[in-house]
Amino acid sequence: MRKKNIAILTVLSTLAIALSGCSGDKTANPSSTSEQTTGAEANGADSKADASKDSKARTDEEKNATLTVGIPQDLDGLDPHIVKAAGTREVLFNVYEGLVKPDSEGNINPAVASEYKVSEDGKTYTFTIRDGVKFHNDAVVTADDVVFSLNRYKETGASIFENVKSIEKADDKTVKIELNEANSEFITYMTVAIMPKDYKLADSMPVGTGPYKYVSRSPQENVVLEKFDDYWDADNAAHIGHVVFKIESNPDSVVMDLEGGSIDMFARVTSTQEAQLSKENFETYKGSMNLVQALYLNNESKPFNDVKVRQALCYAVDPSEIMSFVSDGEGYEVGSAMFPAFKKYFMEELNDVYKKDTDKAKKLLKEAGYPNGFSFTITVPSNYTQHVDTAEVIAEELKEIGVTAKIQQVEWNTWLENVYNGRKFESTVVGIDASTLNASSLLARYQSDSSGNFINFKNDDFDKKFKEALATVDDDKQTSAYKECEKILAQQAASVYIQDLPSFVVLNKKFTGYQFYPLYAQDIAKIRLAN
């Protein structure tokens, strides 16, 4: 009896020692890594063998495959006309399509519409519905569905539709949209999801025309999609049969779950997480987050109402220093409110308007009446590590010119209420993204009367140029007007523009083909099995 007890005891105590000996190090685990490697190799060999067979077998294999994508938060709803979160839009991108659809290059291509015509005066848009586009419920898309969907979206109060005079069905295959005023960017908004006419279950059972159809959803657990076999575009049809978007609400378990195999893909991992992953099993796709990260200054609060003070900060802050601290030197410098993915509008030369120059910064501060510097608060949403880190580097950099920055971390809701909607702040570090594929989604907020102008920027030249850009139908003129706008923002130092943050997407090597989009979209149809 005694002996037995002692044996149990020894086991227990060794267990205790083992428990206390293991630190929380998540990566150091050579045995498991090697085990997985052999698994992956075996898999690789399998698929190689398959590749030699006919493509039919491969298609079947892909159809039976399941891709599990980790997403950081649950969808805020399923109704495409109501949901707001970028994280929801990127999932629904696979289920819904509009008359037109963006591609990874940033072009707008016809989708549910096979073509569209714009009248001479830019006020009438005529869309021809593509033949044989099917909804996931097997119904064929008609002009009625399109008119219904656009009107439904209009009723949510979308601001772009204030300019729409009428949406009419011309015949079964044609829809005509009349605008009050010409707006050359109107077409970029026609990505509005098309759903069947009078469809009532949009918030619980989405039905669209995309390459994937909705299967089920469990709150805070997952969203399940399945390949849509009757997708209209054979060239861009989905490969992988089953897709599960799994909610990974705990960022600390992302690496563990990827290594353990419960998720195959995760977009936007941090550079630290990326470094922890085994290179044998995971491919990292490097792109950018497509946002403008800046130290946004409240142009109405003192001393930022003085352009010289704002410029002084621009001279004192060096984006490359921030990048090397925050993301190991990855990232794309920006000098105005435009990120590089918008190739047409991005002006690289604006990055050099303010080269780091502490003497110049000090001189400007002196001229503005702050020879001994001043102190101010940076309010940062605490859930965004990159922005918090950036604020810390900025605070260090500003010390060199005698300016003291206090960092105040706030919860996201507080940020929304006080900073964004209430405009009660001195400065903040965040990233601003574009919801549609056009320049005004980034620039419109700087108009002095815009509801999104949370930094209270006010400049008559800007307002004039921006209106000019919107009104013109001529593409070149418009582009140059937008570029003028960007220049004004840089020269007026509306804020301290920093960078477009790098984005790391990790994908298990069993799969391949991830593509970045210039806006929030995870195009799962592009992903296929690796061979």
Added chain:
Amino acid sequence: MKYILKKTLMMLITLIVVSMLVFLAFNIIPGDPAARRLGTEATPQQLAALRKEMGLTDPLFVRYIRWATGFIHGDLGQSYSYGSVSKLLIDKIPITISMALMAFLIMVVVSIPLGIFTARHQGSVVDHVLLVVDQVVMAIPPFFSGILLTLIFGLTFRLFVPGSFVSWKTDMRGFISYLIFPAIAVALPKIAMSVKLLRGSVIEEMRKDYTRTAYSRGNTVRGVLYLHVLKNALIPVITFMGMALADMVSGSIVIEQVFSIPGLGRMLLVSINNRDYPVVQAIIMGVAILVMIVNWMVDIIYRIIDPRIESL
């Protein structure tokens, strides 16, 4: 009868106070659910319209009464992002309760024998070593032991795949086996505490007069222990275990995060973040009710074990 009536009344008052506190708390902390939902692209008009639709424009008191009436009628209201709260919770409750019950079972099965064992072998080497181990385990919080368990059994021995939670609807066995490790993590510190408690309690009872009398009547050690001492020694342990069960349900908030389990705890956290008041209120009320029911049950069991405990 009077006793039960009194208890029920107390329960009701506590519930009302809890519900009011939750309501009040949300009124104080910053964050507007409408703004949260519409994000950075909302126009002031849209915000105002949504606030009205969510019923946020009414005074606090009116909202409270409206919610309370609904609650009494069994209508938990509508979540801001998931539709019916009742439907949502029916999905989530089994997950958290299963985990808590498993943890409770593990605790009972492990700690009672272990507690008696250490008490019987008081002062021996085994007892000393066990006490040290006990102390260490007690000090490790569940979230940390959870990480260790994942590391050891998930990533090294591959007994389970971290984060591969499956719903009981699709795979009952997978569901149970995934919950074993989180249940162990939750149970560990509670086991340590109840072992210590039981050990102390048994030793104390062993010193009492009635024990000596029992011995003098010719009972064996075993007989005295199981027939006389244990009955008395278990009373404080049962109180503790009852509270531990309630604690395990509320403690799931943390452990569900560690093991990526989409249960009540995660739902609560996310809903607080999203300012999804109806869900938060429902969950907190649910937990409060559960705690009270457990307390009530503890009282009843008390009386069965020791009829001397009268209505106090």
